[in-house]
Amino acid sequence: MLNSIRLYPDRWAHLPATIHSFASFGTKPYQPKPKQKKNEQPKWTSQRGNTKFRKQAQAKNLGGAGNSAKERRADRRRHLQREDENKITATQFRATPTPNTGPAPVHVAMHQSTSPTLFLADVPSLVSLGGPDGLVPNPPGIDVGSIGFVSPASLPNQAPPPINWGIPEFSFVGRSNVGKSSLIKTVMKRICGAGKIGDRVGPRVGKTPGKTKIINYFGCWGSNEVDYNPRACNMFLIDLPGYGYAATAGVEERELWEERSLLYLQSRAPILQTGEVLPCIYENVLAPLNTCFLLVDSRRDPIMTELDFEYLDYLDENKIPVCVVLTKVDKISKISRLKAFNEMSIVVQQRHSSGFTQLKPEVLGCSSHTGDGIAEIVDYIKSGGVWRDEYYPLGVFGDEDMY
Numbered sequence: 127m128l129n130s131i132r133l134y135p136d137r138w139a140h141l142p143a144t145i146h147s148f149a150s151f152g153t154k155p156y157q158p159k160p161k162q163k164k165n166e167q168p169k170w171t172s173q174r175g176n177t178k179f180r181k182q183a184q185a186k187n188l189g190g191a192g193n194s195a196k197e198r199r200a201d202r203r204r205h206l207q208r209e210d211e212n213k214i215t216a217t218q219f220r221a222t223p224t225p226n227t228g229p230a231p232v233h234v235a236m237h238q239s240t241s242p243t244l245f246l247a248d249v250p251s252l253v254s255l256g257g258p259d260g261l262v263p264n265p266p267g268i269d270v271g272s273i274g275f276v277s278p279a280s281l282p283n284q285a286p287p288p289i290n291w292g293i294p295e296f297s298f299v300g301r302s303n304v305g306k307s308s309l310i311k312t313v314m315k316r317i318c319g320a321g322k323i324g325d326r327v328g329p330r331v332g333k334t335p336g337k338t339k340i341i342n343y344f345g346c347w348g349s350n351e352v353d354y355n356p357r358a359c360n361m362f363l364i365d366l367p368g369y370g371y372a373a374t375a376g377v378e379e380r381e382l383w384e385e386r387s388l389l390y391l392q393s394r395a396p397i398l399q400t401g402e403v404l405p406c407i408y409e410n411v412l413a414p415l416n417t418c419f420l421l422v423d424s425r426r427d428p429i430m431t432e433l434d435f436e437y438l439d440y441l442d443e444n445k446i447p448v449c450v451v452l453t454k455v456d457k458i459s460k461i462s463r464l465k466a467f468n469e470m471s472i473v474v475q476q477r478h479s480s481g482f483t484q485l486k487p488e489v490l491g492c493s494s495h496t497g498d499g500i501a502e503i504v505d506y507i508k509s510g511g512v513w514r515d516e517y518y519p520l521g522v523f524g525d526e527d528m529y
């Protein structure tokens with residue numbers, strides 16, 4: 127025990143002086159005093175009139191030394207209360223050596239989609255699969271040449287574009303401060319060389335969690351587009367408020383954002399309120415939510431938090447295609463990157479084997495600061511996201527050259 131006190135000197139430094147002197151802790155473990163029997167009088171009451179006791183008590187400042195009986199009672203109550211508090215503190219801070227567990231073991235399970243070089247280089251390019259009669263091959267990708275802020279869509283009077291416009295949407299979700307807005311901004315810059323078109327600005331980035339408070343739509347137009355109106359967009363990138371801790375808002379406000387984000391996702395997903403899953407196409411309308419990028423901070427250990435899992439469950443229930451992106455990879459070493467990718471890949475594999483089919487098997491990674499991995503995310507989007515894996519009946523896209 128004494129050794130353990132020496133091992134953890136800091137643990138004691140902040141304790142009040144009374145605790146330091148308390149029971150010379152460490153020599154023997156704390157034992158609670160036996161409970162007083164019901165009808166037994168407390169010791170001090172039998173000595174109430176004892177002048178010697180009172181003087182001793184006064185000297186030790188133990189209470190019971192006041193002038194009137196009332197004062198003495200109050201003194202004793204305070205003393206007993208203090209003693210109780212000390213007991214709790216002493217129990218809490220008892221010096222028990224905690225085993226030194228050392229750094230967490232690194233699980234190295236090589237997986238095709240997890241090597242740190244792969245995420246920089248390998249996102250499958252669009253493969254035209256062809257299809258049975260009546261079906262056309264995958265759309266040849268989404269043409270995006272310019273990009274800009276379209277509208278917020280958080281409030282009822284800020285309705286998102288009607289789903290029958292058939293414009294694909296890519297939304298970015300994740301914990302607050304994970305880097306959603308930064309990623310959208312960087313993707314926008316990669317696509318059109320700037321984050322701004324006219325007076326339309328890019329997403330706002332902030333150091334404090336909770337910067338983005340409403341759902342923001344960023345429209346992307348074709349490279350030859352001259353009419354920058356939302357109807358002419360070829361796709362939308364959607365910046366959502368983060369979940370988890372937010373420094374800029376209280377719990378209630380945060381919960382409101384979360385609820386709005388979840389409702390938005392549900393309303394754009396290929397599943398109806400009745401529970402019926404749309405086969406991507408419903409009355410010639412494509413469910414607009416193409417892919418939901420779930421951003422996870424690559425520095426986290428363990429990589430996924432409870433909230434991330436809850437969010438994944440929600441996305442799964444609503445049949446929303448999810449692609450996991452590890453962010454801020456510039457902040458960690460190569461070995462930590464490998465560890466993060468492996469850990470994430472194991473999570474994806476486990477989810478797949480438990481029937482979570484909406485999760486894309488590839489794990490992407492990026493840094494919005496250095497630009498690593500951004501080209502792959504842009505490629506993924508431009509090549510049609512999850513749509514590249516599917517077939518669509520002829521005429522779904524209306525004008526064939528929409529893409």
Ligand SMILES: Nc1nc2c(ncn2[C@@H]2O[C@H](COP(=O)(O)OP(=O)(O)OP(=O)(O)O)[C@@H](O)[C@H]2O)c(=O)[nH]1
Nearest residue numbers: 302303304305306307308332336337338368493494
């Ligand atoms: N080093 C590094 N920092 C990053 C990266 N991406 C974002 N950040 C920083 O992380 C902080 C949060 O970035 P945001 O893009 O505002 O994060 P967010 O997820 O939109 O946050 P909320 O809007 O609060 O939910 C900012 O200080 C960014 O500069 C990255 O790839 N590398």
Ligand SMILES: [Mg+2]
Nearest residue numbers: 306307337338
């Ligand atoms: Mg943001």
